[in-house]
Amino acid sequence: MKPLVIKKFTRNQQFLISISLVLFVALAGLLVNELIGYRVVAFMLLVTVSILAMFLEIIPVLIAAALSALIWDFFFIPPRFTLTVGTPEDRILLVMYFLIAMINAALTYKIREMEKSLNEKDEKAKSILFYNTLLNSLSHELRTPITTILGCTDNLQANAPGLSEKNKSDLIEEISVATVRLNQQVENLLNMSRLESGVFKIKKDWCDINDLVYKTLQRLEANLQKYRLAVDIPEQLPLFKLDFGLMEQVLYNLIVNVTQHTPEDTLITIQADCVKDRLLLTIADNGNGFPENEIDKVFGKFYRLKGSRTGGTGLGLSIVKGFIEAHHGTIKLENLPVMGSKFTIEILTEKSYINKLRDE
């Protein structure tokens, strides 16, 4: 069943709509009353109430029903311009009119409620599915490093005679790598819950985009050793008001993502520019690109490309999207015509052109 569209009107708007529509139809009825007769007008009003019932809540609809019954009685049923009803048929008609209008309103209301509970069930099923994915992904991504750490420390503590110095330093190295990985996952989860908590706020200050980009690249030095890099930031690029920490995380996650989905020696190009008052940041690579049918899904929570390498919870890009949206910006991903793909960030924010200050 296709759900009825319930427009989001405020209570007051709903009253206004229901009363004015009834008045409008009644007025139209007055104009054509001579031609079609007052009983047809009743049907016109009844249809109006039914239509209202489809879009509005029950109280405004009931009011429309009562109002239209009154109007019909007063303006249309002979003797006109009195509340008196002349003939027994009209009396029955008026009562029936009133009943049908009420039943109409009540039935529509009931259908709505049923839909609501159906939707809720649907949502619940979706969120169960979502949390199952979450738990699967998490249990893998968190337990792998924890298992490594526990195993390594067990080995070291047992200190078996066969354990060489080389073995020991290898085990310690494994603990270190696992801990860094664990920390990254926890960091991602914390960022995600910050975003979803609702208390998340951004702190904008003037940002030197050059500093932002190179600071991030410095943090990623180890990851980027086997990649080629090209950075293109115009000398005269203004300062922009952004949350430095969040934007750093955005760039960090995007570049990590590129390194996860492209082979070594890929060229990663980072460009910044100011176009139509907006900060435009792009991160492109000449790797294999994304499967076209998955491109729209990559920003989804816990989404991981089919057959992608391990080491991610599928949270990185959704955090990126969340942080960009917190800046009221947009991010999109596209495949490049020849090869590779490109992330494009656009943020409209305050900028400052004091590039050279007068100095004493």
Place this chain on the structure above:
Amino acid sequence: MSSASILIIDDEDQIRKLLTITLQVNNYKVSEASTGKEGLSAVSNHTPDLVLLDLGLPDESGHEVLRHLREWFSNPIIIISVQSNEEDIVKALDNGANDYIVKPFRTGELLARVRSVLRKASSEPNIPTVKFKDLTIDFVNRSVTVNDVAVKLTATEYSLLSILARNDGKVLTHKYLLNEVWGASHQNQSQYLRVFIAQLRKKVEIDANRPVHIITESGIGYRFIGNKTVL
């Protein structure tokens, strides 16, 4: 030579144990407190050379402890914070903490911070010329050279550099730097700071995009890394 006394105020047993071992191995005298109250009385009983203070204590907030300590205690305080909490860190730094470290931290980083604040506390202020690897600053003649080539700095660039360099190894908040270089009325004009830091890096760093001396501390401020030798 380093047998400075360090007090750790942290409620987590594991963190205290880790810090104690790390510091003792490096010849520091260590004492511990697990609550703010305990910490405050420990400081007043045997005035440590340095306090490591966790901001997230169970009884009093770390900020409260910091405020109480700064009413009379002038030795360095390094705060321990959790990640992604720049606002908290900036608040503590502006309220008299000398430096910060975030969990999870590496011990190398911790020891570098400890050394730098202790050195700061013990060094005499009147050093005429300092050499930081490739960068030399002559505070008397207000002259700067990079790899022995004189660099021409504007007055503002020089005062920014000298404040950074005098606080070698220590983080300085945006607010502090604006206040020191431009005065209290410019505290919110962080765009000046951005522009001058960029200009300064172009003049004193070998590669302005990969600075080794003037390091950005995201959302907090800047840190000068010198590895100095006093001439």
